[in-house]
Amino acid sequence: MWDTLIINPMVNTLLGIYALLAGVFGPAHMFGLAIIFFTALIRLITYPLTASQMRSTAAMQEFQNSKEWKEIQKKYKNDREKLAQEQMRLYKEMGINPFSSCLPLIIQLPIIFGLYQAISRALASAPVQLIEFSTHIYPFINAANLIPLNNRFLWMDLNEPERLVVFGLGIPILTILVVITTYMQQKVMTPPPAAGAGEQGAQMAQMSQTMNIYMPLFMGFIAYSLNAGVALYFVASNLLSILQYALMGKVNWRNLLPGRAAKP
């Protein structure tokens, strides 16, 4: 089911993009470009989900900043049960579904995992992996002509963890880029906590701060451990995500400046 609905269409789309690029420009470096275009295509397809998620996040932000909610928080600060009841009432009044910002993200998660797995499988670097990969290819794709996929991209072997050797020292450039772009993405896209949002707001701010530190390191660790093809996908995905938000006018570049408090 997972393979039929998610992996197979993705693997074949990726191969299709590679075939197109290799047909026009020749195979050199084209699998790396195919990963970038493929990531962009998936971003485009999932745009309605992203937009819906952003609308829900904005509505929630509006809710957090509303005068009424602040007053309710003040009024029932010692009665958690009542506070929760009032919160639900206010959600209803403002037409907010508290789960509506999570739902698009949850729907996108299988797509993200599928995309990651499709790239990993296409980079089959050993016999059993290649046999397994061959079972995902649709008959109308001329796989015999495409395989072996040209796994060189710039200085990288997309099948191996990436290191740029400078004076005998292997520098993980892609890992560094993954850490930086993940950090940037989080900073410019995470909505700031509402001023005077109380204990809940402070908790969210602390959580967000923790996430801003750990998430880039976590993604960096994965990029360092896995093959360069996956790390390239992470970088492309982060940059495209920032670009997408920027085009929607939702990016706050000032958040990147050190010492600046997050502003709505």
Place this chain on the structure above:
Amino acid sequence: MKQKILTFTLLLIGLSLFLTGCGAQPTLSWPGVTVDGNTAYVANNQYVYAIDLTSGQSRWQFPQEDAAANSFYAPPVLTSDGQLLVSGYNKTLYSISPENGAQNWAFTESPYRYIASPLEADGLIIAPTSGPLVYALDLSGKLRWTFNTGTTGGQWSAPVKNEPCTCVFLASMDHHIYSIDVATGEQKWKSEDLGGSVVGTPAWDENGTLYVGTFASELLSINAETAAINWRLKTDGWVWAGPALADGRLYFGDLKGSFYAVNAADGSIAWRIQPDGPIAGTPLIINDTIYFTTEAGSVYAVGVDGAIKSNWPVEIGGKLYAAPQDGGDVILVAPNNLPQILVALDPSGSIRWKFPPEQGN
């Protein structure tokens, strides 16, 4: 709050393990078996084992210490001066003693991994890599020459030497066959693009003809002198392994699960059968019986007329990719995805032993 951070951190760790472990495709070994006298040398996952064919017990394993960073994909090779060569996925070619598994030397200069077995030819060890390079070493492991295909395809199968020629033939993932002069490492010829990768070692006959299968779902007959294509035969699926040749007939399977007997002279199909799964190993021919394995975990014994022998196929389980091997009075198969890495079968189709033995045996 601390609890939330802890939960979040645990979630990250879990996700990390998922992505680096379960999410990525594991690098699964392709077991390889070589037999010498009463010993089978089995390269499987991180180790090479010497297994006594009478008792089914291990004599030694290499390396003795933990070798998590390595994996083996091809049968070990015995050299004329008594070395056992094994190609490591960790970019190292090892020479070990067949007697006790002690390491003689290791060649570590390749920037590329080894997937294929090396070949000993005219006193040299010809070692293809998964990149464009092929190394020729002397028997002490010193580099003599390097051949560069100039492509990114890599070689996944052992080269073959056609005796009248002072050359080796190299099948490549880059869709070509190369003929390389053994003494100098110079290219004699390069075939035309065959339409698909060639993963299996070519078969050859004394008339100077090579037979190869390709991912273009074809079996081809190629003139070993001129690289001219004599005939092409269309198959149902990708042809992974090289064919076996006996009495003017080629026997091979494809990844769609068809098994063929083809007349070598003209490429006409003598017969074909449909076993229970894809076939990725070169068949083994002993007397008038053809043995082959399927991905579905079965071992078939078929007569030269295409009739399946009684008591066969034998279901071993797991996935059988590697070619069966002649173990004297037993047929040896090396399964994937099973705790047993080697199974010995009687010609009658009964299992004689498994290594390691199943619990309770």
